[in-house]
Amino acid sequence: MHPQAQSLxxxxxxxxxxxxxxxxxxxxxxxxxxxxxxxxxxxxxxxxPVQMQxxxxxxxxxxxxxxxxxxxxxxSFGRRSVVLWGxxxxxxxxxxxxxxxxxxxxxxxxxxQGLSTGAGIVVSRAVVRDLYPPSQAQRVMSQITIFFGIxxxxxxxxxxxxxxxxxxxxxxxxxxAIGVALWxxxxxxxxxxxxxxxxxxxxxxxxxxxxxxxxxxxxxVLLALAAGLPFNGNFLYVLAAPAxxxxxxxxxxxQFFWFFVLNxxxxxxxxxxxxxxxxxxxxxxxxxxxFIVMVCAALANLLANAxxxxxxxxxxxxxxxxxxxxxxxxxxxxxxxxxxxPARRGMASSLQMFVGSGANAITAGVIAxxxxxxxxxxxxxxxxxxxxxxxxxITVGRRWPLIGRLEDAAVAGRPSMSVGG
Numbered sequence: 263m264h265p266q267a268q269s270l271x272x273x274x275x276x277x278x279x280x281x282x283x284x285x286x287x288x289x290x291x292x293x294x295x296x297x298x299x300x301x302x303x304x305x306x307x308x309x310x311p312v313q314m315q316x317x318x319x320x321x322x323x324x325x326x327x328x329x330x331x332x333x334x335x336x337x338s339f340g341r342r343s344v345v346l347w348g349x350x351x352x353x354x355x356x357x358x359x360x361x362x363x364x365x366x367x368x369x370x371x372x373x374x375q376g377l378s379t380g381a382g383i384v385v386s387r388a389v390v391r392d393l394y395p396p397s398q399a400q401r402v403m404s405q406i407t408i409f410f411g412i413x414x415x416x417x418x419x420x421x422x423x424x425x426x427x428x429x430x431x432x433x434x435x436x437x438x439a440i441g442v443a444l445w446x447x448x449x450x451x452x453x454x455x456x457x458x459x460x461x462x463x464x465x466x467x468x469x470x471x472x473x474x475x476x477x478x479x480x481x482x483v484l485l486a487l488a489a490g491l492p493f494n495g496n497f498l499y500v501l502a503a504p505a506x507x508x509x510x511x512x513x514x515x516x517q518f519f520w521f522f523v524l525n526x527x528x529x530x531x532x533x534x535x536x537x538x539x540x541x542x543x544x545x546x547x548x549x550x551x552x553f554i555v556m557v558c559a560a561l562a563n564l565l566a567n568a569x570x571x572x573x574x575x576x577x578x579x580x581x582x583x584x585x586x587x588x589x590x591x592x593x594x595x596x597x598x599x600x601x602x603x604p605a606r607r608g609m610a611s612s613l614q615m616f617v618g619s620g621a622n623a624i625t626a627g628v629i630a631x632x633x634x635x636x637x638x639x640x641x642x643x644x645x646x647x648x649x650x651x652x653x654x655x656i657t658v659g660r661r662w663p664l665i666g667r668l669e670d671a672a673v674a675g676r677p678s679m680s681v682g683g
Contacts, residue, residue, distance in 0.1 A: 270393060270453040270454075270455055271393055271453055275394075275398070275401065275402050275405065276405055278390075278393075278402065279402050279405035279406045279408075279409060280409050281447065281448070281451060281452065282382075282386035282389060282390065282402075282406050283405075283406040283407075283408075283409035283410040284409070284444060284447075285345065285349075285382030285383065285386050285444065285448070286382055286383040286386060286406065286410045286413075287409075287410055287412070287413035288349075288352060288379045288382055288383075288437075288440065288441070288444065289325070289379045289380070289382075289383055290410075290413040290414045290417055291413055291417045291437060291440065292321060292352075292375050292376075292379055292437060293318065293321065293417075294413070294414050294417035294418045294421065294500075294522075295417045295418070295420055295421030295424070295433050295436065295437065296317075296421055296430070296433050296434070297418060297421065297503070297504075298418055298421045298422035298425055298515065299421060299422075299424075299425040299430040299433055300314055300504075302425055302429075302430045303317075303368070303430045306430060307362070307363075307364055307365045307368065308364075308365075309365040313365045313369075314365070315627075315631075316365075316369055317365070317368055317369050317372045318372075318501075318626060319623060319626055319627045320369045320372045320373045320376065321372045321373065321375055321376040322376060322619065322622050322623040322626055322627075323373075323376065323623050324372070324373040324374070324375070324376025324377045325376035325377070325379060325380050325619050325622075325623075326376075326616055326619035326620045326622070326623050327376075327377070327616075328376070328377040328378070328380055328381075329380040329384055329612055329615035329616045329619050330473075330612055330613065330616045331612060332344055332348065332380050332381045332384040332385060332608075332612055332615075333384045333385060333388060333607075333608030333609050333610065333611040333612030333613075333615075334462075334469055334472065334473075334606075334608060334609040334612055335464075335608075336384075336385045336388060336456065336608040337388075337456070337461065337462040337472075337606055337607070337608035337609055338461055338462050338463065338464035339461075339464070340454050340456050340461070341385045341388060341389050341392070341452075341454060341455050341456050341608070342448075342452055342453070342454045342455075344381050344385050345381055345382055345385050345386075345448055345452060346445060346448060346449060347381070348378045348379070348380070348381025348382060348385075349378070349381070349382065349441055349444045349445045349448065350441070350445055351374065351377070351378035352375055352378040352379055352437075352441045353438050353440075353441025353442050353445065354374075354438075354441075355371050355372075355374035355375040355377075355378060356371075356375065356434050356435075356437040356438035356440075356441055357434070357435075357438045358370075358371035358374065359371040359372060359375065359434035359437075360431045360432075360433075360434035360435045360438065361431075375437075380615060380619070382444075383615065384608075384611045384612050384615045385608065385611070386406065387403070387596060387600060387607075387611040388455075388456075388600070388607045388608045388611050389452075389455045390402045390403055390406070391597070391600050391601075391607055392455035392456055392607070393455055396545075396597055396601070397540045397541035398540075398541075399597055400536065400537070400540035400541075400545070400593045400594060400597055401537045401540045401541075403593040403596060403597070404533045404534065404536040404537030404540065404593050405533075405537060407529065407530070407532075407533035407536075407589055407592075407593065408530045408533045408534055408537075411526045411527075411529040411530040411533065411589075412526070412530075414500070414522055414525070414526050415519075415522045415523055415525075415526040415527075418518060418519065418522060419519055420436070421433050422515070424436055456608075460605070462605070462606065462609075472606050472609050473609070473613070475603065475606075476602075476603060476606065476609060476610060476613050477613065479602065479603075480661075481602055481658060481662050481665060482599065482602055482603075482610065482613070482614075483617070484654040484655070484657055484658045485595055485598055485599045485602070485614075485654070485655075485658060485665075486599060486613065486614045486617040486618070487617060487650060487651055487654040488549075488595055488651045488652075488654040488655040488658065489592050489595040489596060489599070489614065489618065489651070490614070490617050490618030490621050490651070491621055491647050491648070491650045491651035491654070492553075492556055492588050492647065492648045492651040492652070493588055493592070493618065493621075493622075494621050494622060494625045494629075494647045495556075495560060495584065495643070495644035495645070495646075495647040495648045496525065496581060496584055496585050496588060496644070497622060497625060498625055498629060498630055498633070498640060498643055498644060498647070499521075499525075499581055499640060499644075500525070501625065501626050501630040501634075502630050502633075502634035502640060503518060503521065505634040505635065506521075506634065506637070506640060507521055509635075510572050510577075510637050511572060511573070511574040511577055511578075512574065513574055517574075520574075520578065521578050521581075524578050524579070524581070524582040525578070525581055525582060525585050526585075527582060528581070528582035528583060528584070528585030528586040528589070529585045529586070529588070529589040530589070531586055531589075532552075532585065532586040532587065532588065532589030532590040533589045533590070533593070535586075535590050536548060536589065536590045536591070536592075536593045536594065537593075539590075540593075545594035545597065545598065546594075546659070548590065548591055548594045549591040549594050549595055549655060551587075551590065551591070552587045552588065552589075552590040552591025552592070553587070553591060553651075553652050553655060554587070555583060555584075555586060555587030555590065556584050556587035556588060556648050556652075557648065557652065558583075559580045559581075559583040559584035559586075559587060560580070560584055560641075560644050560645045560648050561645065562580050562583075563580035563581065563584070563641045563644065563645075564638075564641040564642060564644075564645050566580065566641075567637045567638045567640075567641040568638055568641075572637040577637065584644070584648075595655075596614070598665060599611075599614050602665075621647075625647070629643055629647075
């Protein structure tokens with residue numbers, strides 16, 4: 263924590279949560295607002311459906327690649343400057359997308375969007391831990407998730423309205439306006455939370471040692487998988503929304519919002535429960551409960567799709583419960599990741615995001631196209647992705663039983679224990 267953390271942010275925690283959550287919303291808005299305009303952009307630019315899919319994959323791969331560096335750079339130059347530069351580049355890239363004259367230009371500027379949007383979501387995690395001890399940090403992260411959850415619910419509706427009323431280019435002008443507004447608000451209100459005494463050298467050798475230290479730490483890799491892979495079990499349905507909602511469930515595009523409302527509702531309620539649990543229930547127990555909820559929801563979804571033909575009346579409900587379980591456990595897992603190597607929290611956040619976004623890109627480019635034509639295939643892929651995360655968490659608990667015991671001891675009021683092992 264910053265030695266003067268209490269004086270850096272004097273406002274309420276929820277106000278900081280909103281500021282950081284809006285930074286994180288840039289990612290979902292960059293994906294979800296233009297999805298309703300896929301067909302229109304394809305026709306306007308003379309592209310093929312495969313080329314349009316590349317605009318999504320290009321964004322995700324750019325996001326995944328640069329997420330390796332946002333946090334590491336913030337460990338050296340501070341959190342605030344990385345956020346401001348990232349938001350500025352995002353705004354400029356959004357203008358480029360709005361002015362694109364062919365699919366190649368659109369793909370290029372989508373890559374730039376992906377390279378920049380991770381700055382806010384990666385650095386915000388380190389900001390929270392710079393300012394607050396574990397239980398309070400979990401509450402703030404839960405609040406961020408609640409506010410953040412609004413974005414995927416409203417982004418497709420906003421994108422659909424803009425496309426119908428003003429054309430597809432207006433979507434990217436809207437994203438550019440968001441970028442400008444975010445830059446101004448963060449310039450005015452976001453404090454620098456990394457004390458100069460805690461900054462890392464930006465020498466190549468020092469950076470490589472940090473990546474080597476974290477990347478070869480099996481605890482870090484397993485915890486990152488435990489947080490990231492289960493999310494993709496739900497994200498798969500977002501990527502396959504046109505086929506799942508329109509093709510399998512027979513919903514009109516104007517009815518798609520029900521899926522997003524239920525899904526994001528599950529995330530927001532799960533995050534709220536996580537915040538209420540912080541400081542009352544040990545983090546390891548919270549994570550265990552979250553995985554139990556996800557296992558039950560995923561298996562129920564698989565069984566229902568194996569026995570029955572998917573119907574809109576029930577097919578979205580297991581996904582809402584699954585999202586609830588993920589949101590309940592992920593703030594606790596994220597804090598365990600950040601506290602493994604306290605001197606490199608920015609880099610740890612970067613690498614965690616890299617693992618998660620890399621999985622997102624693989625899910626978008628490989629898994630979703632393979633299973634989206636079958637509701638049973640979608641359900642089975644969700645079980646598979648969740649199972650990898652579950653195995654990772656079980657392995658951490660068995661091989662390194664002291665991880666998380668510091669936080670457990672603080673909840674129980676017992677003397678602290680080391681997290682090493």
